[in-house]
Amino acid sequence: MRLRLAVPIVSLILFLAACTPAATPAPGGSASVGDLRLSGAWARAASLIAAEATPMAMSTPESGMGMEMAGTNSAAYLVIRNEGRQADRLIKAESDVARAVELHNVKMENNVMEMFQVDGIDIPANGQAELKPGSYHVMLIGLTRDLKAGEKVKLTLTFEKAGAVTLEAEVREP
Numbered sequence: 001m002r003l004r005l006a007v008p009i010v011s012l013i014l015f016l017a018a019c020t021p022a023a024t025p026a027p028g029g030s031a032s033v034g035d036l037r038l039s040g041a042w043a044r045a046a047s048l049i050a051a052e053a054t055p056m057a058m059s060t061p062e063s064g065m066g067m068e069m070a071g072t073n074s075a076a077y078l079v080i081r082n083e084g085r086q087a088d089r090l091i092k093a094e095s096d097v098a099r100a101v102e103l104h105n106v107k108m109e110n111n112v113m114e115m116f117q118v119d120g121i122d123i124p125a126n127g128q129a130e131l132k133p134g135s136y137h138v139m140l141i142g143l144t145r146d147l148k149a150g151e152k153v154k155l156t157l158t159f160e161k162a163g164a165v166t167l168e169a170e171v172r173e174p
Contacts, residue, residue: 029041029042029078029167029168029169029170030167031165031166031167032165033159033162033163033164033165034084034088034159034161034162034163035082035083035084035086035088035162036080036081036082036083036084036088036123036159036162036165037080037081037083038078038079038080038081038157038165038167039078039079039081040077040078040079041076041077041078041155041167041168041169041170042076042077042078042169042170042171042172043074043075043076043077043140043147043153043155043169043170043171043172044074044075044076044147044171044172044173044174045074045147045148045149045171045172045173045174046072046073046074046143046146046147047146047147048072048143048145048146049146072141072142072143073098073139073140073141073142073143074097074098074140074143074147075104075133075137075138075139075140076093076095076131076137076138076140076153076155076169077131077132077133077137077138077169078131078167078169079128079129079130079131080121080123080128080129080130080131081127081128082123082124082125082126082127082128083126084125084126085125085126086125086161087122087123087124087125088122088123088159088160088161088162089120089121089122089123089159089160089161090103090120090121090123090129090157090158090159090160091103091119091120091158091159091160092157092158093138093155093156093157093158094155094156094158095138095140095153095154095155095156096144096153096154097140097143097144097145097147097153097154098140098141098142098143098144099141099142099143099144100141100142101138101139101140101141102117102138102139102141103117103118103119103120103121103136103137103138103139104116104117104118104136104137104138104139105118105135105136105137106134106135113134115139117139118136120160121136123159133174138155138157140153147171148171149171149172149173150170150171151170151171152168152169152170152171153168153169153171154166154167154168154169155167155168155169
């Protein structure tokens, strides 16, 4: 009698485990985890062939362009809205299209735009963080393939309190 009951329960548990939200990317560059709502995810198009001929160029925040990515690196951007009463923090990012993925920001110093790694990005309670060109972003370092406009790349973002979530970012031309 116990064996007959155990088989349907185990099957139900396996089915529910397969349906967890973090297991598959959310469509359309959006996802939710805990009190966080992620939207508008996109990544810059980049070509491995262009890496040999084109250096990475920088522009000022006033130009609205931020950093022009070329070659074996790219960047991903999105808006993270916190609908909760507690602040959270983006602490890690991963993607299968790059050898390394880091959280970065940029600053203007002596008329030179400098990019630097950060250990996290704060998401204020009842507020938002916008990852955008010329500001915070997810840096995709050492691309393993070309990123062509119209394709999608998978990003897994890990938050200090809300945990991990996977979503798709549409590849766009800058």
